[in-house]
Amino acid sequence: MISKPMVNRPERLSLKPPLASVAALTFMVATLFGINGCAEGWQDQWGGGGGGNWGAAKWDWGGGGGSSKRELGQVYHAPSKRGADEWTILARECFGSGHRREAEKIAQTLRTSPGIKPDRVYVVHTKRSSRVYYGSYWRPPNKRTGRFDLTQEIRNDLALLKDFTTSGERFFYQAHVLPTPTPDVGNKAWDMSRNRGYYSLRIALFYNEPGFLKRKQAAADYCGELREDGYEAFYRHTDIVTEVFVGSFGRDALVKGRRLGVVANLPGKEVLDLMKKERRFRVELRNLQVYSTPTGGRRTVQLARLFKVDDDPTDFGDDFD
Numbered sequence: 001m002i003s004k005p006m007v008n009r010p011e012r013l014s015l016k017p018p019l020a021s022v023a024a025l026t027f028m029v030a031t032l033f034g035i036n037g038c039a040e041g042w043q044d045q046w047g048g049g050g051g052g053n054w055g056a057a058k059w060d061w062g063g064g065g066g067s068s069k070r071e072l073g074q075v076y077h078a079p080s081k082r083g084a085d086e087w088t089i090l091a092r093e094c095f096g097s098g099h100r101r102e103a104e105k106i107a108q109t110l111r112t113s114p115g116i117k118p119d120r121v122y123v124v125h126t127k128r129s130s131r132v133y134y135g136s137y138w139r140p141p142n143k144r145t146g147r148f149d150l151t152q153e154i155r156n157d158l159a160l161l162k163d164f165t166t167s168g169e170r171f172f173y174q175a176h177v178l179p180t181p182t183p184d185v186g187n188k189a190w191d192m193s194r195n196r197g198y199y200s201l202r203i204a205l206f207y208n209e210p211g212f213l214k215r216k217q218a219a220a221d222y223c224g225e226l227r228e229d230g231y232e233a234f235y236r237h238t239d240i241v242t243e244v245f246v247g248s249f250g251r252d253a254l255v256k257g258r259r260l261g262v263v264a265n266l267p268g269k270e271v272l273d274l275m276k277k278e279r280r281f282r283v284e285l286r287n288l289q290v291y292s293t294p295t296g297g298r299r300t301v302q303l304a305r306l307f308k309v310d311d312d313p314t315d316f317g318d319d320f321d
Contacts, residue, residue: 197248
């Protein structure tokens with residue numbers, strides 16, 4: 001089974017110990033889904049704690065790995081030995097039939113602008129869009145918060161871009177920090193784009209944090225393990241996190257019902273049967289730990305949720321930047 005370095009953070013709960021309690025809550029999940037299929041969470045009484053894992057070590061997801069510079073147009077290099085994570089600034093994204101040409105033109109203009117170091121401007125093209133990036137920054141780990149610090153260098157360069165004005169327009173006003181783009185990994189047959197259902201159940205999120213720098217590989221490995229267990233699992237890489245889903249459900253996966261006297265969309269029998277069979281699928285894990293937030297002296301746990309397969313990915317910028 002999978003294990004990874006655990007960060008003992010107060011807002012997290014160990015997965016293993018409380019699962020005996022979860023087994024007694026099989027049908028609670030059905031009544032706790034909110035309108036439009038979103039879980040509102042529930043008040044648990046498991047207490048704090050952390051540090052549980054999923055068994056013997058199988059994968060190495062810590063620092064020290066990385067992609068070669070040839071991949072992604074010499075953008076990314078291996079994580080540093082001091083455990084920092086590499087981030088960049090997304091200055092502008094271009095769409096439409098001429099997005100490649102437009103992005104290259106913007107990048108060239110930016111390279112000749114005052115205060116800009118031209119060798120720090122680069123462009124990454126995909127079929128859907130082209131992105132103009134600026135800089136490469138190490139974000140060192142913060143032991144107190146369990147996250148990566150935003151250095152003064154990043155703040156200064158971000159402010160410089162946001163204040164850039166051309167023809168009276170603040171052209172890069174929406175610039176923001178993102179992890180430096182890295183090549184996607186995983187069996188392409190497991191990519192969410194191959195899911196032929198209407199809904200799928202999101203059961204896990206993976207993201208980089210101090211001591212854990214390979215979220216894409218971790219998610220792909222987890223999908224592989226789930227498939228070995230007989231479950232149809234998919235991953236979806238986004239800018240900051242990688243999501244893991246199970247199942248290809250039809251339109252009837254959500255049914256009209258009442259929750260606490262209010263009409264709501266509730267999970268259908270097929271989804272509930274899956275949750276009853278596999279206890280891991282009742283909550284949404286974050287880096288393979290149950291995620292909870294304090295609420296009125298107790299803790300609210302995030303439940304697994306159904307999402308439309310073709311919906312745009314959730315924007316996690318505010319949660320993990």
